């Protein structure tokens with residue numbers, strides 16, 4: 001498909017935002033994530049699988065390093081290391097030479113990754129080369145250095161230049177690995193050796209950050225001008241600068257939005273995505289870095305014979321599930337960026353809490369919540385399926401953390417942050433700058449919809465070559481019974 005620019009991106013009207021009954025094709029375009037955009041940037045087939053089949057593995061191939069959680073550990077440790085320096089609990093300047101400084105970092109890493117079998121390999125392959133590359137910057141950091149990690153940014157109107165000198169706006173949300181306020185840098189990290197796709201990612205995140213209205217920034221950032229910030233992609237071996245004025249990225253962004261729109265609404269776009277993908281990735285010339293190659297180039301086995309019929313039946317279901325998710329997650333995202341906190345509170349979507357001083361302990365602390373919402377939250381907090389998000393900042397820019405809540409009597413709740421390795425909750429400068437308030441809201445379980453898409457889609461790949469074994473396989477037989485010509489008979493008891 002040739003590059004294209006959509007005539008416009010359709011946002012939900014206020015009436016839809018305020019309570020349309022969700023049914024059928026949504027009368028608005030999606031609220032894309034930066035991950036969706038980078039999938040579309042990589043390959044139209046990757047975004048097709050992402051949107052319609054819940055397959056999010058294009059950037060996480062099944063490599064040994066991924067199996068060791070190397071990428072995750074690398075990211076979290078860098079956050080932990082820099083937070084330790086900013087909080088003053090690690091002073092690299094206390095060592096005279098580089099060997100001593102690296103030993104301090106090694107020692108911190110060994111404690112941090114104590115539960116990982118492969119921590120020595122992760123250290124030598126990823127963390128050590130990165131630390132050697134960035135040692136001077138780490139040594140120059142002082143206690144109180146303002147560096148923020150995992151900041152979610154969202155905007156409904158981000159401008160992208162068109163070739164005729166015009167501008168088209170779209171919505172976008174995503175999470176920034178690091179904003180180094182004092183050094184004026186925005187950084188994305190990867191354990192891969194190149195900056196491919198990550199450069200587009202950091203650029204999109206910066207566009208989103210700079211499109212957020214100024215009155216949504218925390219007060220202490222009044223003097224911060226993010227348009228001046230440098231963009232960087234860091235790999236373990238090298239740091240790559242990313243150009244902000246980038247006509248190619250502008251053009252590709254329009255393409256990505258067009259793919260997302262077309263694949264969401266138009267079944268014909270699937271054929272176009274396949275045609276386009278064959279231009280850039282074929283069986284003979286595969287993109288070895290793409291985690292979906294097993295799916296795109298798998299030779300399917302003969303059984304079940306009913307597979308084609310099953311695929312035909314499933315096809316419409318995938319898009320219906322995607323629309324279902326849009327009515328829930330995407331519409332909510334539009335509400336978050338278009339409405340202020342008071343309105344969101346009135347709608348019962350969020351509530352503002354106040355941290356009780358002196359109650360923080362590792363990854364837990366206590367808050368008071370408004371009496372009007374405390375009962376409802378208390379009831380939900382006892383429901384094991386409830387996942388809360390707490391936000392330091394607001395719904396346009398802030399640190400969103402998964403948490404569990406427990407009622408400690410009346411309006412007092414204890415909050416425990418989940419998966420908190422490497423985060424310093426109450427020591428984070430962002431929290432200091434926005435006061436000790438936080439937002440609490442319940443995360444909608446839209447990941448269940450994605451889970452259904454993925455599981456149903458994986459069923460299409462199940463297969464057996466041998467007919468005798470296929471006859472013994474209960475799942476294959478079930479598929480033959482439902483979608484093939486097999487007659488299902490009641491078993492004799």
Ligand code: SF4
Nearest residue numbers: 043046281290293296
């Ligand atoms: S394996 Fe190739 S065709 Fe498939 S999604 Fe990845 S890049 Fe596209």
